[in-house]
Amino acid sequence: MSGGSSWLATAARGTEPVLARELGALGAADVRPTEGGVAFRGPAELGRRANLWLRSANHVLLRLAGFPVASADDLYAGAYDVRWEDLLTPRTTFAVAAQGRAPGVRHSGYAALRVKDAAADRMRERRGARPDVDPRDPDVRIVLLLDGRAGTLFLDSSGVSLHRRGWRRRATEAPLRETLAAAIVLWSGWDRRRPLCDPLCGSGTIAIEAALWAAERAPGRGRAFGFQRWPSFGEAEARAWRALLEEADxxxxxxxxxxxxxxxxxxxxxxxxxxxxxxxxxxxxxGLVRVATADARRFAPPETSGMVVCNPPYGERLAPGRGALDALYRALARALRPAGWVTIVLSGNPGLARAFRRRPDARLPLRNGALPCELLRWDPRRG
Structure with missing residues (x-):
C-alpha cells in the first residue's frame, strides 16, 4: 500500500470518473472511485493541493477510523477509540455530521450525537475539558459515513462545500453548482482551444468554470478551507500553504x-x-467570457466549429405545460446543433433527448442535487 493518509473526495453521483482523473493528475495514489466520491492516498500536502485545485469535488475528507456497526452503542465505542486529544483542544469548537444508515441507527442526527458525545467524553478524560460544539461555524468538522454495518469517521478538510468558490454575488433561481458545472466541462472533451458557448447561461456557471479551467486558475484560490483552522495547522503548514498559493498564482x-x-x-x-x-x-x-442577451432558439455562433455546453430547463417551473415544453425542446434541438459544433446538454427531461431525433454519441447518468439527469453528447464527426 502506498504511504500517506487515506482520503475521500466527494462529488455529485455519476461524476466520480471525472474526479478520479483530476486526482490522478494531482499525483494521488490508490485512486478508487466509489459511489458519490473517490478514495485515494497521499500526504497532507496532497490534501491541501486537492482542496485548492479540484474542480469537480464537493469535499475532501481525511479518514480517521473505520469500525463495524451492529448497534448505536458501536458508534460511541468506535468514535471513543479515536485519539481526539491529538486532533482537538479544549478551546477548539467542533461539529459532527452523519450520513447513511446502520442497524439500530435510522436517524443521522442521532448518529452524529453519539459521535459528538464520544469525542467530548474522551477529551474530558484526556484533556480535562470538553470542547464546545458550534454547529454553524466550527473549527473542526467531523463526518460520519454509515454504510450498512460499517462506519467511517473523517475530518472535513474543506470546511464549507468546495462549490462555494467565492465569486457568486447574485442569487438566481436553481443555479447549477459550480462543481457540477466544472465536471460537465471536464467530461465534455473540450480541448481549451476551440470556442465554447452556453446559450442558456443562467447565472453563468458553466461558462465561468470553463474560463477558470482555460486560464489555469485554481478554483479554490479565492476562499478559505477547514484545515486552516485545525490545531495541527501550525507555522510550518502555513508556510507550505503559502507556497502552494504562490505556485497557483x-x-x-x-x-x-x-x-x-x-x-x-x-x-x-x-x-x-x-x-x-x-x-x-x-x-x-x-475578460474571457463574452456575455450577450439573446434567445437560444436563434443561436448562431460566428465561428464555424466549437462546442455548445448548456443546461436547458427541465420543465418543473414552466407554467404553460407539456405542450409548450415540447415546442421549446424542438426549437432548441434545431438551434443547438450548428454544423461543425459538438453539443453537450445536461438533461433532466427525456423529452429533450427525443427532440434531437438522433441517439447521443455519449451519455453519462448523474444527479443534479436530488434530480436524476443525463449528460448527452452529439458530435457531428461521428454522424
Missing amino acids: ERAAAAGRAARPPIRASDRDPEAAAATELHAAAAGVG
Whole structure:
C-alpha cells in the first residue's frame, strides 16, 4: 500500500470518473472511485493541493477510523477509540455530521450525537475539558459515513462545500453548482482551444468554470478551507500553504500569456446576462467570457466549429405545460446543433433527448442535487 493518509473526495453521483482523473493528475495514489466520491492516498500536502485545485469535488475528507456497526452503542465505542486529544483542544469548537444508515441507527442526527458525545467524553478524560460544539461555524468538522454495518469517521478538510468558490454575488433561481458545472466541462472533451458557448447561461456557471479551467486558475484560490483552522495547522503548514498559493498564482500568470479561446455566454433574460457579467468579473475571468442577451432558439455562433455546453430547463417551473415544453425542446434541438459544433446538454427531461431525433454519441447518468439527469453528447464527426 502506498504511504500517506487515506482520503475521500466527494462529488455529485455519476461524476466520480471525472474526479478520479483530476486526482490522478494531482499525483494521488490508490485512486478508487466509489459511489458519490473517490478514495485515494497521499500526504497532507496532497490534501491541501486537492482542496485548492479540484474542480469537480464537493469535499475532501481525511479518514480517521473505520469500525463495524451492529448497534448505536458501536458508534460511541468506535468514535471513543479515536485519539481526539491529538486532533482537538479544549478551546477548539467542533461539529459532527452523519450520513447513511446502520442497524439500530435510522436517524443521522442521532448518529452524529453519539459521535459528538464520544469525542467530548474522551477529551474530558484526556484533556480535562470538553470542547464546545458550534454547529454553524466550527473549527473542526467531523463526518460520519454509515454504510450498512460499517462506519467511517473523517475530518472535513474543506470546511464549507468546495462549490462555494467565492465569486457568486447574485442569487438566481436553481443555479447549477459550480462543481457540477466544472465536471460537465471536464467530461465534455473540450480541448481549451476551440470556442465554447452556453446559450442558456443562467447565472453563468458553466461558462465561468470553463474560463477558470482555460486560464489555469485554481478554483479554490479565492476562499478559505477547514484545515486552516485545525490545531495541527501550525507555522510550518502555513508556510507550505503559502507556497502552494504562490505556485497557483505563477501558473495562472503563465497561462495568462497564452492565447485564449472564445467563451460565450448568453441568455434571453437580461438579468441573467447581467448576473453572468457580474460573476465572471468576481471570478477574475471577466475578460474571457463574452456575455450577450439573446434567445437560444436563434443561436448562431460566428465561428464555424466549437462546442455548445448548456443546461436547458427541465420543465418543473414552466407554467404553460407539456405542450409548450415540447415546442421549446424542438426549437432548441434545431438551434443547438450548428454544423461543425459538438453539443453537450445536461438533461433532466427525456423529452429533450427525443427532440434531437438522433441517439447521443455519449451519455453519462448523474444527479443534479436530488434530480436524476443525463449528460448527452452529439458530435457531428461521428454522424
